[in-house]
Amino acid sequence: MAQHCSRPVAVLAAGAASGLAATGVMSVLMLGWRQLAGGGRLGPALITDRALTAADLKPSGSMLRTAIQTAAHFAFGASMGAVHAALTRKLIPVIPAAIRVPTPVSGAAYGLGVWAVMYGVSIPGVGLMPPPAEDLPRRQHRLIAAHLLYGATLGVLQRRHSPDAQRSDEEEVAVDGSPPTHPVGFQNVAWW
Secondary structure, three states: OHHHHHHHHHHHHHHHHHHHHHHHHHHHHHHHHHHHOOOOOOHHHHHHHHHHHHOOOOOOOHHHHHHHHHHHHHHHHHHHHHHHHHHHOOOOOOOOHHHOOOOHHHHHHHHHHHHHHHHHHHHHHOOOOOOHHHOOHHHHHHHHHHHHHHHHHHHHHHHHHOHHHHHHHHHOOOOOOOOOOOOOOOOOOOOO
16 A cells, blocks of 8 residues: 555655746746836735735734745645646546646646636635736736746656656657657657
């Protein structure tokens, strides 16, 4: 039984680690935009502040508030990384095998899906932010771009670091040592 459980745990842990790293990349982009724009509130900070207010929690001091905002954003990014790993690594068999392997393109699509579900439905649904059509267009455009980057980074990291990806890369070499076959036109694309 322990051997059966270790594979899902390893896949989810690798996904969560990839999600943490992808959230870091995304956060650097978002913080850079904030610096270039001369300040302004980022989506994750607004959401966390409004959630704390709704829960009648008032952390004292801006450092504590920033720490809570950062921890919440990275925890969510890690959890979405674990979900991505579960979807792409056969733990949840709803994704067709042909598109299951994580790549920057499939990861970017996943990141866009995370933005759409969270910022388009869930977060407005609980009143923490307005729907995208009623929010500042600049903020939503940046959130979309940041989530595309998150997903693309997630796809790259999960392809390189998940236990299944390492095994599938080894399995790609045929018994006679010949290179793997790829769809026509994609022979030289390393991330395909």
